Amino acid sequence: MKIIDLEKIKFSDDSRLNFDHDLSKLNWFNIGGKAKIFLLANSLNDLSVFLKTYNNRGKVFILGAGSNILFDDHTYEGVIIKLGKNFNNISKLNENLIISGSSCLDKKVADFAMENEIEGLEFLSCIPGSIGGGIRMNAGCYGREFKDILVSVQALDFNGKVLTIPSDKINFKYRSSNLSKDLIFLSATFKGKVSLKENIKKKINSLKSQKDASQPLRVKTSGSTFKNPIDQTNKKVWELIKESIDINEANTMFGDAVLSEKHCNFLINKEKASFNDMKNLINFIKENVYKKTGVNLELEIVITS
Secondary structure, rough: OOOOOHHOOOOOOOEEEEEEEEEEHHHHOOOEEEEEEEEOOOHHHHHHHHHHOOOOOOOOEEEEEOOOEOOOOOEEEOOOOOEEEHOOEEEEEEOOOOEOOOOEEEEHHHHHHOOOOOOOOOHHHHHEHHHHHHHHHEEEEEOHHHHHHEEEEEEEEOOOEEEEEEEHHHHEEEEEEEEOOOOEEEEEEOOOOOOOOOHHHHHHHHHHHHHHHHHOOOOEEEEOOOOOOOOOOOOOHHHHHHHHOOOOOHOOOOOOOEOOOOOOEEEEEEEEOOOOHHHHHHHHHHHHHHHHOOOOOOOEEHEEE
């Protein structure tokens, strides 16, 4: 891939273009090789200039907080784009509407809603990702999903056209949507309802307590690995894994890739797990669950190579 013209781009908002950029520090697993091209875009203008110059010559992957991604150890032969400071703004539009940049962390939006006495976004406090990623996969927990609060999303296509997409034009499903992969989410508008800050804070604290009691903390993990197989069984995915695999057995470890003892749908990089270690563990779980239960598990995390 020729990159001479990309090296000559002059950015106006301190955006940064790197080559052969280390990806392992940009995801929660701390696994991955390098990106042939990496762009930290700090403004819509810089992002548009880059896309126009890049001109759809190869793969493009939009990286959010890196909380649900598993990168290959090899070089990503394309461009990884991460949105920077000007996509991290958040503001109140009226008494029950919030607009947030797509690189805002979900927790930041939940806290902002609480401070502005807007109820209904509390579940975001327990989702370890960014707004853009949450929209892409219709993230959710504790009975709520992005589709329940989204009013509209503003996006940029790879040709540089800005679009506003109302939520009622999006076909959301469990952990998925029909939004094109050729869209970069810029911002989103969310709707809640007026409430008292103290009531919202109680709800957030209650959800966080549930999360802390059931999920591993301060470890290298990407959260829920597999989707709940709602079309195949009423059981949760962790129940299927638990009845199919003895996590205390030595053969459940692949290098430094292991199942969490606290929540077996969370996979952990104990120290220096490779992509193949984690991929082998994923395949091991899928094979054993299918053999025991007949359920074919689908990934919730994204594997990129």
